[in-house]
Amino acid sequence: MLKRKMKLIPIALIASLAFSLPVYAKPHPSDSAFDNKIVKRIKVDNIYDTIDYLSQEPRVAGTKAEHDAAKYLEKQFKSYGYDTELQSFEFTSYKAPDYMSLSVSGMEDVDWDLGNFSYGVSGQASGELVYVGLGRESDLEDVDLTGKIALVKRGEISFGEKVLNAARAGAEAVLLFNNASGVINGTLGEPNDDYVPALALTRDQGEELLALLEAGETLIADVEIEGSEMKESTSYNVIATKKPDKKKSTGQIVIVGAHHDSVAGAPGANDDASGTATVLELARVMSNMPIDTELRFVTFGAEENGLLGSYAYVDSLSEEEIENTVGMFQMDMVGSRDAGKLIMYTVDGEKNIVTDLGAAAGSRLSETVNYGREGRSDHVPFAEAGIPAALFIHAPVEPWYHSPEDTIDKISKDKLQEVAEIVGAAVYQIARPDTPALENAKVAPKKVEYEYEERELE
Numbered sequence: 396m397l398k399r400k401m402k403l404i405p406i407a408l409i410a411s412l413a414f415s416l417p418v419y420a421k422p423h424p425s426d427s428a429f430d431n432k433i434v435k436r437i438k439v440d441n442i443y444d445t446i447d448y449l450s451q452e453p454r455v456a457g458t459k460a461e462h463d464a465a466k467y468l469e470k471q472f473k474s475y476g477y478d479t480e481l482q483s484f485e486f487t488s489y490k491a492p493d494y495m496s497l498s499v500s501g502m503e504d505v506d507w508d509l510g511n512f513s514y515g516v517s518g519q520a521s522g523e524l525v526y527v528g529l530g531r532e533s534d535l536e537d538v539d540l541t542g543k544i545a546l547v548k549r550g551e552i553s554f555g556e557k558v559l560n561a562a563r564a565g566a567e568a569v570l571l572f573n574n575a576s577g578v579i580n581g582t583l584g585e586p587n588d589d590y591v592p593a594l595a596l597t598r599d600q601g602e603e604l605l606a607l608l609e610a611g612e613t614l615i616a617d618v619e620i621e622g623s624e625m626k627e628s629t630s631y632n633v634i635a636t637k638k639p640d641k642k643k644s645t646g647q648i649v650i651v652g653a654h655h656d657s658v659a660g661a662p663g664a665n666d667d668a669s670g671t672a673t674v675l676e677l678a679r680v681m682s683n684m685p686i687d688t689e690l691r692f693v694t695f696g697a698e699e700n701g702l703l704g705s706y707a708y709v710d711s712l713s714e715e716e717i718e719n720t721v722g723m724f725q726m727d728m729v730g731s732r733d734a735g736k737l738i739m740y741t742v743d744g745e746k747n748i749v750t751d752l753g754a755a756a757g758s759r760l761s762e763t764v765n766y767g768r769e770g771r772s773d774h775v776p777f778a779e780a781g782i783p784a785a786l787f788i789h790a791p792v793e794p795w796y797h798s799p800e801d802t803i804d805k806i807s808k809d810k811l812q813e814v815a816e817i818v819g820a821a822v823y824q825i826a827r828p829d830t831p832a833l834e835n836a837k838v839a840p841k842k843v844e845y846e847y848e849e850r851e852l853e
């Protein structure tokens with residue numbers, strides 16, 4: 396799952412939805428029989444073992460580890476009889492510095508607590524330290540920082556704006572101190588050629604410098620940052636396709652997805668080896684089933700860099716393929732023992748064919764699955780292309796996602812089993828030959844009541 400950049404404003408609950416009570420539809424016997432074809436074939440140990448294999452090390456997009464994971468997944472899909480493609484795409488990634496240092500005249504003994512800003516530049520600078528408040532344009536009017544180093548306080552405007560404002564005023568480098576405790580772990584937001592080297596300081600150390608400046612002292616600072624750079628990298632989507640018999644085909648496509656990349660430093664057992672391994676197992680389960688709908692199992696790269704893989708994949712689809720795709724099921728973080736309950740998120744917070752099918756399968760197999768509104772995973776590019784899509788995830792997510800603690804020992808087989816059954820049964824309800832074609836996804840699976848939930852992911 397993608398890290399949240401901004402706090403979303405919760406949308407108002409629609410009253411009519413809030414007070415509807417769940418009604419448990421009695422499963423149609425034939426639906427149950429078809430569900431069993433899926434459920435009985437799912438081997439949760441396969442999912443668990445794949446997570447274990449993938450989470451030996453982080454799978455950061457553009458690294459050898461991600462490429463290895465993608466090649467492994469392609470090999471597995473192939474072994475189940477799928478047509479496969481390793482779809483590559485280029486992207487720009489940021490490499491953090493290997494070395495940062497600061498020294499200030501008269502304070503040679505201080506052990507500085509330095510932080511870096513993502514997209515910050517390398518460089519070396521030396522000059523007199525000048526305090527420029529919050530570093531807004533108004534703080535820098537008529538201020539000439541040529542040959543100087545700006546001391547800036549966090550707050551009000553973005554880190555990137557502060558660095559650019561100081562650079563425009565001539566600053567050689569920027570020291571940006573926190574307005575709360577701790578080291579800033581920030582980002583400048585995007586690459587920019589106009590940045591000057593910038594280091595983050597703690598509030599205490601920044602205020603110490605400020606006090607000395609206000610007492611009239613002249614401080615000369617030396618700043619050095621080495622090894623940060625923008626890099627062109629290649630990431631991969633793994634695409635496994637199974638076409639139905641030409642005679643039986645409805646011409647429709649269903650996509651089941653997850654992302655195989657992880658963030659730096661995180662083994663990504665739950666985020667999102669769990670979804671990836673479940674995609675793989677569902678592909679295995681459905682490999683020999685009769686279908687009338689084209690199945691595409693896709694694992695995306697560079698999700699954590701901004702859904703880059705799923706955007707690249709959707710970009711590669713023809714208009715006709717988009718038109719024919721009746722549903723996209725995304726599974727992201729579906730196995731943590733410490734996360735909340737299963738929920739289906741759509742980008743617009745409205746029900747669609749994917750949530751209808753998921754809710755119906757849930758009520759037949761375990762319990763009603765509700766829906767909510769959230770982006771932040773690979774269902775977003777599909778929804779933007781007009782394809783009904785939903786994210787299956789446990790909410791709230793476990794507190795240690797995106798950390799070294801996201802390891803196999805915290806994976807629950809019960810949670811994996813439940814999601815695999817529900818998504819598998821929902822997908823098979825479309826794909827199996829006895830159900831009529833979903834004309835542009837306007838099918839009605841047996842009506843099941845399920846509700847909107849204002850459930851936060853974290």
Ligand SMILES: [Zn+2]
Nearest residue numbers: 396397666699
């Ligand atoms: Zn994530």
